[in-house]
Amino acid sequence: MDYDRQPYRRCGRSGLLLPAVSLGLWHNFGEGKPVETQRAILHKALDLGITHFDIADRYGPPFGAAESAFGRIFPKSLRDEVVVTTKGFNPMWDGPYGYGGSRKHLLATLDRSRARLGLDFVDIFYLHRDDEETPLEETAATLDHMVRTGRTLYVGVSNFSPERTAAIARLLRGLGTPLLVHQPSYSLLNRGIEDALLDVLEQEGVGCVVYSPLAQGLLTDRYLDGIPADSRAAEGRFLTPDRVTPQVLAFVRALSAIATARGQSVAQLALAWALRDPRITSVLVGASSPEQLEANVACVDRLDFTDDELTAIEQAAKEAGISA
């Protein structure tokens, strides 16, 4: 592991440091991806000083496959050098206990995740979504119980509104288990967290690990000459071809010019841009090859922006008709 390759940033007001660039296993670690490629991506991540791996019970396909792949490939001798996360909430099995924010579901899904990962404990357990039908008190008490019973070291939430984030942070603080982190979507094409969530996280001392900072590949050169057969948009499950719009392509072309002047690719510019705010702890990237991952981590070689560059980015968005 090369600990000099990238900076490690403090997660909120906690003791935990996370790498500026982290790896997510949502795609590329399920059925249909060669095991050698999965292994090559994970080992490349370790070489690049990526100490933070983001997983969820559902990631596959089939559900659970990404956790099983990580459990098979990850060298257990490095356990204390990495942060491994998983999540729960989304439907995993049939019946009323197969999903949601109840104590009944969450403890069972975390225990199944730990078995697939081959780990006694995970480092961060996230609520994948808010469950407005379960009392927040029950969910918060379950997260606290997970920490007290050694199943996870820290807890986080994902896709929660600013108001519900503040509410669960207060409940957890009262129980003595601080909310470590929020995981929202954030990119040049999706800037909603700038409205209120980032202020709440700062006030509460909660870190912010953002997902899809490349908008699933849209903020790269991947789609500039059409939709490649091996791309996520061609697969069409989570990124559909209709998202590759003329506006997005015009924006990416304009960003490319700014990136080139900075000595970066458009993907590197997009990642550096997300990291420009110190409240963002880490960007969670996906990668379908070790080469993509290596190129993405190189964004840390130029994280600063001039005011002129930031203005040019805003202008490019306006001219392309992007409302993020």
Ligand SMILES: NC(=O)c1ccc[n+]([C@@H]2O[C@H](COP(=O)([O-])OP(=O)(O)OC[C@H]3O[C@@H](n4cnc5c(N)ncnc54)[C@H](OP(=O)(O)O)[C@@H]3O)[C@@H](O)[C@H]2O)c1
């Ligand atoms: N909490 C949640 O609800 C939630 C939701 C979504 C994601 N996540 C987490 O966030 C992680 C990242 O999400 P994401 O995969 O959408 O992130 P992303 O980094 O925005 O997109 C990754 C995809 O972009 C393409 N790409 C990456 N680097 C590239 C490069 N240098 N050049 C060209 N194309 C490149 C690849 O697609 P191709 O396959 O086309 O090569 C890659 O699979 C997930 O793995 C997961 O851990 C969490």
